[in-house]
Amino acid sequence: MKPLIMVTNDDSVNAPGLYRLIDVLQEFGNVIAVAPARPQSGMSSAISVNTALRINSLPDYGDTRVFSVNGTPVDCVKLGLAAVMPRKPDFLFSGINHGSNSGTAITYSGTMGAALEGCMAGIPSVGFSLLHHSLKADFSFGMPFIREIAAKVIENRIEPGICLNVNIPAKVEPKGVRVCRAAKGHWSEEYSRYLDPEGHPFYWLTGRFVNEEPDADDTDEYWLGNEFISIVPARADQTDMEAVKHIRRLYDSDREL
């Protein structure tokens, strides 16, 4: 039986990257897309609470049924699983994002929010991102690699509790693929400050990622900088088991206050 593959993204059902991903995946199984009606970049694992969510059926794309949801990427996964997919899908692929999700950007990424949600539902899940923000970005160099990675995921699955964060250099033919860790870093100059016509300030998110370990040769930033595709395995469960042991003696207590 052909695998059932769910596809979503955070750039919306209108983003070209979604359809480039479907182009690859139709070869491997039955693909159904459930994507946000509007752009959801930066939505992380946000869910819509106290909101009426709707599912809209859109025209098929090739053999792929396409649906939109007026919510976040995680809403698309949750509601897609609950009310669109005919059964639990065998795989979930998210993307191809128009823009990088390397380094600490994974934390804010709606693309990876969706992949983590699939992972938490027990579905082998992967997010793909191209290091180019434009909706006119050229995905062609990355396509054979995305196909290769998808084939490996579909053949080997992914261990439970882990999903893959795949970033793809833009405008060059990648030199290969490297599994690595997320670079530690931070954003600097995060806001532009403006004055509105009445002279009151407002702020607009901007900034640039500062890699705090530029000399490390095992990070996604390093390999992307060397024109390789990076694959970071990301854990859904954020508990630090080592810290559980360390800090127990400090905080564990019984009632005595």
Added chain:
Amino acid sequence: MKPLIMVTNDDSVNAPGLYRLIDVLQEFGNVIAVAPARPQSGMSSAISVNTALRINSLPDYGDTRVFSVNGTPVDCVKLGLAAVMPRKPDFLFSGINHGSNSGTAITYSGTMGAALEGCMAGIPSVGFSLLHHSLKADFSFGMPFIREIAAKVIENRIEPGICLNVNIPAKVEPKGVRVCRAAKGHWSEEYSRYLDPEGHPFYWLTGRFVNEEPDADDTDEYWLGNEFISIVPARADQTDMEAVKHIRRLYDSDREL
């Protein structure tokens, strides 16, 4: 010098839990609050992109200056650090959330999104949540324990890369405090389905958390069920270093496609 303490939450600047947390913290240092103008439950680590953010100065609460931001909890932390705080704060406390953030709820929690953001900025950070959704929830049983935990954090700080997810049982005097791991689980029956007046369906998020390891005695769900406060140390970096090693042989490749 007294420590500088930043406080935020996800229930908004109008939520009583924010002020109960400030009540505790004013004893320990100079407290400044930067909280969302409107409720942001379920916003995870979402950031507002392509949006004009504003900072509003509100009346002081005791010795605490209070500001609101028209964005997410992470926006409050980022913009608070960039444009409100006189210097990098020594500590960040988020909450007290009106509602549980135990188990896998941490993934969706705006309270913990803010704490993780503080952690990523190198600030020892803690999120507090009470297992009661009502804005009229009674925090009094938890207050001495919150004070005790805050005192320990301020004395000992927290190791870099980790923040603390503290959940507090409601309506009972806690029996004590336990450091533990997040219970694995999932939500079931996640959506209520309705028909609008024109007969078109819409969906509303609901559901209940199913603890998939009810017999484990080292999880937050276990200890909360036994009327203890749970503390889960959460990692900001989601890279699974073991998986980096496992999957390298499968995915690493050089150009040959």
